[in-house]
Amino acid sequence: MKKLLVPTDFSKEAEKALKVAAQIAKKHNCEILLLHMLDLPIQQLNVGSAPSDLPEAMYFMKLAHKQFEEVLKYDFLDNITVTEMVDFHEVSKGILDTCEKHEVDLIIMGSHGADGLKELFIGSTAEKVVRTSNTPVLVVKNHHAHFEIKDFVFASDFKNDNKETYSQAVKLARLFNSKIHLLYVNTPSNFATTATSKVRIFDFIEGQDYENYTINIYNDETVEKGILNFSKIINADLIGISTHGRQGIAHFFNGSISEDLVNHANRPVITFKI
Template sequence: MKTILVPTDFSKNAHNAMRYAAGLASQVEAKIIIAHIIHLPVAPLESGMVITPDMHLEEDFSLELGTLANNLRQEYNNQFAIETICQYGYLTGDLNDLVKTHQVDLVVMGTHGATNFLDKLIGTNSSEFSKSAVCPVLIIPAVAQFKQIKHIAYASDFESEEGVFLRQLFSIAQLFQAKVSIINVIDDKELNILSDTQVVEDITSQFPEVVYSIAQMRIHDVLEGLHAFVEESQADVLAVSIHKRGFFDELFHSSISKKLIYHTTSPLLTLPENPYQKSWESTSTHSPYSSI
């Protein structure tokens, strides 16, 4: 059984992400864990001061989590298992601990308003966690409505080793029986050092049995180009890799119109550079799946 972790702050957007996760769990018969982390203060305290957690908070939030879980069980007629977790801690570290302890395959998070570009696009907590997560994270825009994942578009500039990211991508595609489109993104101001043929050969050598399509895009505005590709190809999810000085950083630090920021409707799948599941780090050429 696969496991989906859904962090919640009980906001409207978190609730939307939870319902999206429920739809996914119903699609693949996965277990859902709904978790709430009660934040401990980050700033150092004055000498001698000790914070005693308010145990009533944990009790209250646990009851609220129970209500959410019971509502989902009733709505989906107990199609999948649901657990709840409430604890004090820090979002990024504690969520990664939960991922490892409960062998989570996918984290599903919502977005909420914030100030800078990246946070406006995918939410403060979502962006912070996705950059240090140890498993794939599916980020659900506030306006996204659930639909089955049947087509995943993966965007990369192929400037670094892609094996660990593609292994995660193909595993998730197998789980949802989704087709995969790989987009080789090229900034029109830069020299193209890779050909389509070279990219295909590199992928085929590592994943000889995987079925996928590939497109090369030379564009001036990366985000607008990707948005257009997702719309035209009717991809259900846009996937990107998370690594230092990589495509993700360039993608989300480039300029973009407010219209695109606030009208992003497709979920974003982020793939970590150092996943906790060793099978995703394997250098074996064995394919994660043989057909889509």
């Protein structure tokens, strides 16, 4: 892991994400790309005009750089390479373009409590990033004085198309020396026996040589409640799930699932795109 992207609007929530990024950067010698997007109505610009040439754009760029100057004074960023970036784009597109251009390894985003998380995952900029990003996205909700991932819940339906996301999860677990808790949630509407579920999980992880894991079959009313309740029981440091566009995120985040899992999860969530 070499590059971490932290989108910022200079809010307290963005600062929480930056603090987590700083801890990861110090431990693993990463560079932080601190990105602020100026989402200006580009379609209204005169043809041939660059956004940075407009007086309003120049004003907001100067304002952003002043805010960057204050951010870079934070003690927790000492001895870390931080590259400030200001760009003109629709925000989610700008984040994704930056990831591709700079070969970012991990996006770290903050969120606004329960209401903010609900907004984050239903129709907002961050929802678009989570749904479409090929780069793993770590959503941070709370302040973490010491960000560690000792117990990492990887929740899945353990279908073969998720195998690549498990490889990404294993890489993260190796980096943090984490124990992965493979979790399959049984629900009344989609029940499978313990024996069948275990065979499915063993087939899924075949070929991976990561041995620090547990296999867990958990029964609950819904998938999201099962993930929340199991994560609470083991006091997990991180919840990981797979997404593949609208289909993948619908499985976990639409409707009550987004409200129950993400809004009410008092712990970070990381998504891996299939």
